[in-house]
Amino acid sequence: MTSTLSQALSSAFPVRVLAACASEPERSCGRLHEEAESATRTVFQRDRDRIIHSGAFRRLQYKTQVFVYHEGENYRTRLTHSLEVAQIARSISRVLGLNEDLAEALALAHDLGHTCFGHAGETALKDRMRDHQGFDHNAQGLRIVTKLEHRYAAFDGLNLTWECLEGLVKHNGPLLGPHTDEPLPLAIQEYVETHDLELHTFAGPEAQVAALSDDIAYNAHDIDDGLRAGLFSEDDLRDVPLVGPVFRAVADAHPGLERSRVIHESVRRLITAMVEDLCAETVRRAATERPGCVEDVRALGRPLVAFSESMRENDKGFKAFLFPNMYRHHRVNRMTSKARRVxxxxxxxxxxxxxxxxxxxxxxxxxxxEDRTRLARVVADYIAGMTDRFALDEHARLFDPVIKP
Structure with a gap:
């Protein structure tokens, strides 16, 4: 952490910057299904552990974001990405005095609802579910942790705390009210009829941290994976905001350094720059807003945890580069076309x-x-839970006449 940020933290909030508005396990709103509490773990630690032990979490090992699994094992999967997001979220929460366990749980669970084959698989399922109440990965994540996981004797799902469920569905902001014009996915509509998640407010600060930790991780790591896959080169990055200067600084400081180390060192510095910017901007907003409790954070009307305006412009620059050079690269297009067909x-x-x-x-x-929409939902749940490898194998078993079913 830079001395500038350290000084900002110590002068604005001498001890645990946002501790007053952290989510405290003792003040949790509880679980939908009442349970005896653990003698050794807080409610948020139990949430984290239940997520880690879920079948959906294990399957993230063989689900990819951009690359189809069989293209190579050196690129990030949904599982490695989730672990990296969790590390960043814990680090930020520690600096800001937030609840690390809740932030970690939300980071680990944020991708549970994604389909096989990343965005290509979701696009295909959305198309097929258009006339059957739609498909949304965020709503699918809620279905998994409240209904589809069958592990416990007394209830379906994982019976996570209210704070964890709220963070999962609202980590990108309110789902109702002036901050959004997106239609509410059916799975979320149905769930809140019995368990109100206050969809018109912002989520707690730990969910906000997890959401931006996701942005930090995939921006930096998509650059890493894209370079290592040969989709673009370091020279192509020279005009990308923040990224180009960081790579030049590393090259200047370490002439002749092997390429793999240049990439890792540069990505490490990018993550550090984004984390420190987020912490400094959040401290600034907290000094202005002075939230006294977690409810104050939800009621602010804007995110408390945020990047500075300059870093938000950098983020736009990252995405403007990555979209044509990685996400729409012809090699990726070929893989995603195949994935959609599967x-x-x-x-x-x-x-x-x-x-x-x-x-x-x-x-x-x-x-x-005879309910075709209900049947379609069963099939969508089945396919969404597949790993890339299983989907390819299942397709071969069902369509290749030579392979045994």
Whole structure:
């Protein structure tokens, strides 16, 4: 942490910057299904542990964000990305005096609802679910932790705390009111009928930290993965805000340094710059707003945890570069086209022949009866939970006449 940031922290808030508005486990709003508390762990530590032990979390190991799994094992998966987001979120929360366990739990859970094949898989499922109440990865994450995980004797889902569920659905801001004009996904509509998550307010500060930790991680690491995959070079980055100067500074300070170390050192510095900017801007906002409790943070009408205006411009510059040079690179386009076809093929076949679904899923399809929308949701849940590798294998088993089913 730079001396400038250290001075800002110590002068504005001498001890634990935002401690007064941190989410305290003793003041949690509790769980939908009442349980005896643990003698050894706080409620937020239990949330984190339940997420880590869930089947959905384990499957993140074989789900990718940009690259299809079989393209190589050196690139980040949803699991490695989630672990990196959790590390950043814990570090930021420690500086700001927020609850590290809750921030970590939210960071670890933020990608649970994503499909196989990253954005390509989600695009294909959205297309097929258009006439069946839609598909949204954020709502799918809520379905997983409240309904689809079948691990506990007394309830479906993980029975996470109110604060954790609120953070999962609202980490990017309110879902109702003047801050959004997006329609509310059905899964969230249905859930809040029995468990109000106050969708018209901002989330608590730990969820805000987790959301921006996600931005920090994928900006820096997409640059890392793109360079190592050969989608672009260091020379291509020279005019990208913040990124270009950082790479030049590393090259100037360490002439002749091997390329892999140049990349790692530069990415490390990028993460540090973004973390320190976020902490400094959040301290500035806290000094202006003076929230006295977590409810004050929710009621501010704007995020408390934020980047500075200059860093937000840098973020736009990152994305403006990465979109054509990575996310729309012809190699990535070919992989995503293949991935969309796999998901569409699987969906169409299984909706029309639900008897091909395995075991428990076939039972759920049978329970849907003649309700095509309910059946489509069963199939979407099944496909969304697949890993990249399993989806490819399942497609081969169902469509390749040579491979045994």
């Amino acid at each position: 998901v569409r093929d699987l969906f169409d076949l299984l909706v029309n022949e639900p008897v091909l679904l395995p075991g428990e899923w076939a039972g759920r399809a049978l329970a849907a009866g």
